Amino acid sequence: MKTLLAYLFLVLILTLSFQSWAKADDIRDFQIEGMSIGDSLLQFYDKKQLDDIKHTNSFKKKIHYKYCDNNKSKIYFDICIFTLKKDKKFTIESIAGFIDCKHDISICYKKQKEIDNDIKQLFQKAKREVFEYKHAGDKTGNTKEKDIVYVLKSKAEIGTAVIDYGKEWTNDEGRQDHLQVFVDSKKYAKFLKTSAW
DSSP, rough: HHHHHHHHHHHHHHHHHHHTTTTSGGGGGGBBBBBTTTGGGTTTTHHHHHHHHEEEESSSOEEEEEEEESSSOOSSSSEEEEEEETTTTTTTEEEEEEEEEETTTHHHHHHHHHHHHHHHHOOTTTTTEEEEETTTTTSOOOOOOEEEEEEESSSEEEEEEEEOOHHHHHHHHTTEEEEEEEEEEEHHHHHHHHOOO
């Protein structure tokens, strides 16, 4: 029963968030846990707190800092934010909230479909793209990913991704199957497609 109530609460929060986004015409108007693309992370954390939540990213090209906070949200089990290393203002380039599905991947796909239906109605002019592929970071080829991405006029992106980890990669660093809701700047979206892996 608690799981059902938590799920209904998540759907309500996402629906209300997406309703407020419907009037937005700039990626900076979108928020995950109050943070937007273009904000400085220093508005939300001091430098010591940032040092405490800094993580190594698994990208081939190491031009970003990754900060993950698993205490910030009641909706997501983790929030991860990326900034450029050379940016002394700590400008947010990407924000993602992660929803746990480690015990049943079908839950992730069901939630992804529901969230996508909301996004589709609100962003009818955005270009919708669906990608299903083997995750490039898993050299065994056993990790599957399904992304549903909305490309805005500015080339910034908003969407969802389900990651179904292969056993070898899950055990490697404690990864778990999840659904993520993300907002990416134009630069970060391009980086993911051209240089990350």
